[in-house]
Amino acid sequence: VRITNCHVHTFTHEHTPLGFLPRPVTWLARFGFVRALLSWLARVFDPERKTPLGRYAQILETSYKKDQAAVFAIVRGFYPQGTRFVVLPMDMTHLNAGPVPTSIAEQHRQLARLRDQHPGEIVAFAAVDPRHPDIVASTIDLLENHGFQGIKLYPPTGYHPYDSRLHELYRYANEQRIPVLTHCSRPASVQYRGTPTPEMQKDPEHGDAPLNLSHDQLLSYFTRPDAYLPILRNYPNVNVCLAHVGGAGDWRQYLNHPWNPPAHDPDPNWLARILELIRSGDYPNLWTDIAYTLFAADDYVYLLNALLTDEKIAERVLFGSDFYVVENAALEERRRSLRIRATLGEHVFERIAHTNPEHFLTATTTL
Numbered sequence: 620v621r622i623t624n625c626h627v628h629t630f631t632h633e634h635t636p637l638g639f640l641p642r643p644v645t646w647l648a649r650f651g652f653v654r655a656l657l658s659w660l661a662r663v664f665d666p667e668r669k670t671p672l673g674r675y676a677q678i679l680e681t682s683y684k685k686d687q688a689a690v691f692a693i694v695r696g697f698y699p700q701g702t703r704f705v706v707l708p709m710d711m712t713h714l715n716a717g718p719v720p721t722s723i724a725e726q727h728r729q730l731a732r733l734r735d736q737h738p739g740e741i742v743a744f745a746a747v748d749p750r751h752p753d754i755v756a757s758t759i760d761l762l763e764n765h766g767f768q769g770i771k772l773y774p775p776t777g778y779h780p781y782d783s784r785l786h787e788l789y790r791y792a793n794e795q796r797i798p799v800l801t802h803c804s805r806p807a808s809v810q811y812r813g814t815p816t817p818e819m820q821k822d823p824e825h826g827d828a829p830l831n832l833s834h835d836q837l838l839s840y841f842t843r844p845d846a847y848l849p850i851l852r853n854y855p856n857v858n859v860c861l862a863h864v865g866g867a868g869d870w871r872q873y874l875n876h877p878w879n880p881p882a883h884d885p886d887p888n889w890l891a892r893i894l895e896l897i898r899s900g901d902y903p904n905l906w907t908d909i910a911y912t913l914f915a916a917d918d919y920v921y922l923l924n925a926l927l928t929d930e931k932i933a934e935r936v937l938f939g940s941d942f943y944v945v946e947n948a949a950l951e952e953r954r955r956s957l958r959i960r961a962t963l964g965e966h967v968f969e970r971i972a973h974t975n976p977e978h979f980l981t982a983t984t985t986l
């Protein structure tokens with residue numbers, strides 16, 4: 620079986636806004652010995668990684684690797700030789716958290732070079748944000764001339780996925796059968812930091828009447844599964860993957876109260892909603908990946924195993940890990956992916972880690 624991990628990241632601190640972490644943390648984290656000390660404290664005092672210190676010390680350490688190649692070398696080592704990785708860049712330009720030292724254009728160039736140094740091992744997606752004035756032209760250039768094979772969205776940074784500035788790009792993706800992968804869990808770990816603008820408060824599907832949502836509700840509104848329905852309907856050749864199957868919080872809640880919305884958000888359970896949309900058969904271009912969520916808690920793999928007994932679900936789920944945003948990544952990525960493989964069995968694992976990714980990416984890769 621040739622595994623495809625459909626969801627990994629290699630961006631580093633240089634692609635992250637200067638104000639992303641509180642200022643003293645950013646200042647201190649520049650020093651290797653401070654990060655080493657944090658890692659050591661985390662290992663000694665929080666081996667189970669139950670506190671933010673334990674969770675973020677490792678992420679911080681990885682994000683301070685020299686470059687994307689150094690980060691990729693780590694995740695590559697967790698999987699069998701010949702594994703293929705879909706690498707998703709991260710565009711935090713408009714996060715409202717200060718300037719980003721290395722631009723998204725340069726992040727894309729670095730990723731293209733890394734891919735060329737590892738023939739056949741990396742599928743590069745292009746990060747898209749409608750707030751870049753030349754977003755359609757620059758993305759089509761990456762897809763046509765630089766070997767990028769998909770589009771990566773991250774609406775919690777402050778835009779609706781059906782933003783009218785992206786429609787031309789979706790038309791192109793529909794013609795060329797370019798897949799889209801997007802963040803779908805709440806609350807997102809990377810979020811727009813500013814006050815929502817009047818522009819953001821307009822639903823591109825429903826006209827100019829302001830939504831009048833609070834900051835958190837608005838970002839959740841952009842990110843929820845139903846925000847993708849107009850794309851799924853209007854661009855049937857675009858495979859859309861809602862990453863994280865709704866997210867670890869919604870999985871926890873699904874095990875307890877499958878249909879109740881969480882206290883802070885009126886939208887019903889996202890895992891339940893994604894399953895419902897796939898089972899309806901109305902959206903044959905809808906996909907989902909298990910990145911992060913299945914690596915967040917050990918008992919979710921049993922629920923996944925049960926969900927995958929439904930043929931309609933089994934043919935639309937993709938294997939992914941969310942390296943290196945997953946807590947415990949360095950200690951656990953290999954073990955957890957092996958546990959998923961062992962629990963699901965070879966046949967089902969082969970479907971989500973080999974067969975389905977081939978179909979999802981079909982537009983641009985040979986089967």
Ligand SMILES: [Zn+2]
Pocket residue numbers: 626628707910941944
């Ligand atoms: Zn991710």
